[in-house]
Structures are given as C-alpha cells and as structure tokens.
Amino acid sequence: MRPVTVRVPAKINLQLSVGVRRDDGYHDLATVFQAVSLYDDLTVTAARRLRVTITGDHAGGVPADETNLAVRAIVALAGRVGLNPDVHVHVRKGIPVAGGMAGGSADAAAALVACDALWGLRLDRTELMDVAAELGSDVPFALVGGTAIGLGRGERLMPALARGTYHWVFALAEEGLSTPAVYAELDRLRGRRPGANPAAPNVSEALMTALRAGDAAALGAALTNDLQPAAGSLRPQLRLTMEVGREYGALGAILCGSGPTCAFLVRDHEQALDLAVALSAAGVCRSVKRAHGPVHGARIVDD
Numbered sequence: 001m002r003p004v005t006v007r008v009p010a011k012i013n014l015q016l017s018v019g020v021r022r023d024d025g026y027h028d029l030a031t032v033f034q035a036v037s038l039y040d041d042l043t044v045t046a047a048r049r050l051r052v053t054i055t056g057d058h059a060g061g062v063p064a065d066e067t068n069l070a071v072r073a074i075v076a077l078a079g080r081v082g083l084n085p086d087v088h089v090h091v092r093k094g095i096p097v098a099g100g101m102a103g104g105s106a107d108a109a110a111a112l113v114a115c116d117a118l119w120g121l122r123l124d125r126t127e128l129m130d131v132a133a134e135l136g137s138d139v140p141f142a143l144v145g146g147t148a149i150g151l152g153r154g155e156r157l158m159p160a161l162a163r164g165t166y167h168w169v170f171a172l173a174e175e176g177l178s179t180p181a182v183y184a185e186l187d188r189l190r191g192r193r194p195g196a197n198p199a200a201p202n203v204s205e206a207l208m209t210a211l212r213a214g215d216a217a218a219l220g221a222a223l224t225n226d227l228q229p230a231a232g233s234l235r236p237q238l239r240l241t242m243e244v245g246r247e248y249g250a251l252g253a254i255l256c257g258s259g260p261t262c263a264f265l266v267r268d269h270e271q272a273l274d275l276a277v278a279l280s281a282a283g284v285c286r287s288v289k290r291a292h293g294p295v296h297g298a299r300i301v302d303d
C-alpha cells in the first residue's frame with residue numbers, strides 16, 4: 001500500500017448567523033462557508049499501530065494522541081468498515097491552529113479521503129459525508145470546499161452560486177480562542193437562558209446577490225458574523241486589528257468563525273500585499289497570511 005497525501009483547505013464564514021443555544025447545547029446556524037488557499041497536507045502510511053505526527057506553524061498546539069481530529073476520523077472510518085486503524089498519519093499544518101479556520105475539522109476530512117484511498121474502500125460521497133457530519137459540524141464542508149451554505153449546526157450543506165475569485169488577508173493572533181468559550185460569551189451577552197426558542201437565522205440575500213454577481217465590494221459590505229462582539233469582548237485587541245484593516249481600505253473585515261483570526265477582503269493581489277505590510281507594521285497581530293478563495297475541498301495530491 002503506497003502512502004496517500006491529501007491537501008485540505010481552511011474555511012472562512014462569509015456570514016455566521018447564530019440562533020440561541022438549543023437544548024442539546026448546539027446553536028442553530030445560518031452560515032456561508034468559503035474554502036481559502038491555506039492548506040494542511042495529511043499523509044497516511046500503513047503502519048503497525050495508529051500514530052500521529054505533526055509539523056508546521058504552531059504544531060505544538062495540536063494534540064498528538066487519540067484526541068486529534070484526524071485520528072478520530074480514522075478510528076471512525078475503520079470501525080464503520082471493520083478494519084484496524086493501523087496507519088501513521090502525518091499532518092503538515094499550514095492552517096492557523098485554534099484560529100477559527102477549522103483546521104482540525106479539515107484534517108478529519110483529509111483523513112477520511114486519505115484512508116478511503118489507502119484501504120481501497122471507494123466509499124461514495126454520501127457515505128463519506130455521513131461519517132464527516134458525525135465527526136463535527138465543519139467536517140463535511142472541508143470535503144466539498146468551494147462556497148456553500150451551511151444550516152443546522154453548519155453540517156447541512158447546499159452549494160452557493162458564486163462567481164469570481166476573492167482575495168483575502170488574514171491577521172493571526174498570538175493566542176487561539178476556544179470556540180465553546182466564544183459561544184458562551186455570546187449567550188451571556190445576549191442575556192438569554194439556554195432552551196429559549198427564537199426565530200431561526202437566515203442566509204443574507206444581500207450576500208448571496210453579491211456572490212452571484214462576483215461583486216467584491218458588495219460582498220465586503222455584506223460580511224457578518226454574530227460571534228464578533230463576543231470574541232471582541234473576550235479579546236478587545238481584535239477590535240483594533242479590524243479597525244486597522246478598515247482604515248487601510250479593505251472592502252470588508254470579518255472575524256473568522258469564532259476567531260481570533262481576522263479576515264480582510266481586498267480588491268486584488270496588490271492591495272493584499274499593501275494591507276499585509278500595513279497590518280504587520282501596525283503590530284496588531286502575530287503574523288499575516290494572504291490567500292484566495294474559493295478553492296476545492298480535500299483532494300489527493302501526487303507526491
């Protein structure tokens with residue numbers, strides 16, 4: 001069995017509308033995902049026992065045990081098809097860790113695609129999507145990539161009509177933010193009790209129209225994330241980072257998922273370079289990355 005390498009992208013949420021906390025602890029979401037060109041590469045090789053190694057930026061923040069989401073995905077897939085999950089999985093992290101860009105979920109999706117190929121399973125898309133949805137809300141999107149609407153916990157996907165390529169600049173924070181902590185802060189700020197029953201969130205018409213037209217300026221104006229005030233309350237520095245991006249002429253600024261990475265939509269490659277320099281010079285973030293989207297989901301790459 002030859003090793004298999006899968007490349008998988010990070011995601012951002014162009015819209016993240018959050019309903020109240022449900023009785024099962026989750027929040028109903030209406031979200032629009034876009035896959036962007038920051039990637040993890042995951043390689044699986046047949047081995048005597050299941051083990052994981054990690055390299056790359058902030059690899060130290062990623063667990064190298066059974067709690068790693070790639071390992072959980074491999075165990076789940078092996079269990080489903082009645083195989084032993086005996087592989088060495090190696091992850092080269094290019095996606096910021098704990099940055100709200102779903103790097104762990106991306107690795108879970110990559111592990112499913114990689115082991116499906118390594119073990120010659122040839123599962124159909126629906127079956128892989130089922131396993132993915134059980135592993136986490138963001139895992140199915142990492143399989144498909146592109147631009148998509150997510151409902152439910154974000155795992156119920158519908159393709160979104162999107163034209164054009166968008167240029168993004170990301171300001172990475174010194175330290176990650178815990179997703180549950182940000183949702184808890186949102187609940188606290190909203191002052192509602194768990195179990196309350198408000199209207200379900202909806203996908204924004206303005207945002208969908210901008211995507212259909214490939215209109216970056218209109219998209220920039222339509223970006224919204226309900227978690228932004230909560231993340232800003234836990235990490236006030238984020239407000240300053242956003243402000244710097246807007247001052248330097250970004251078409252739009254938005255928190256990535258539950259943060260703390262801030263995303264800035266810009267006109268083109270040149271403006272991306274300028275904004276990256278400005279953010280670095282202002283000293284408002286740990287580092288800056290540039291990317292474009294949409295890009296495809298988890299895919300096997302030739303070594």
Ligand code: ATP
Nearest residue numbers: 062068069097098099100101102103104105107179
């Ligand atoms: P979430 O998907 O919960 O919103 P996130 O996108 O902010 O998270 P991730 O990079 O997915 O950030 O990491 C969240 C946490 O998941 C990390 O702090 C890490 O401890 C854990 N984790 C488990 N497996 C992985 C993995 N393969 N890659 C990155 N983090 C992982």
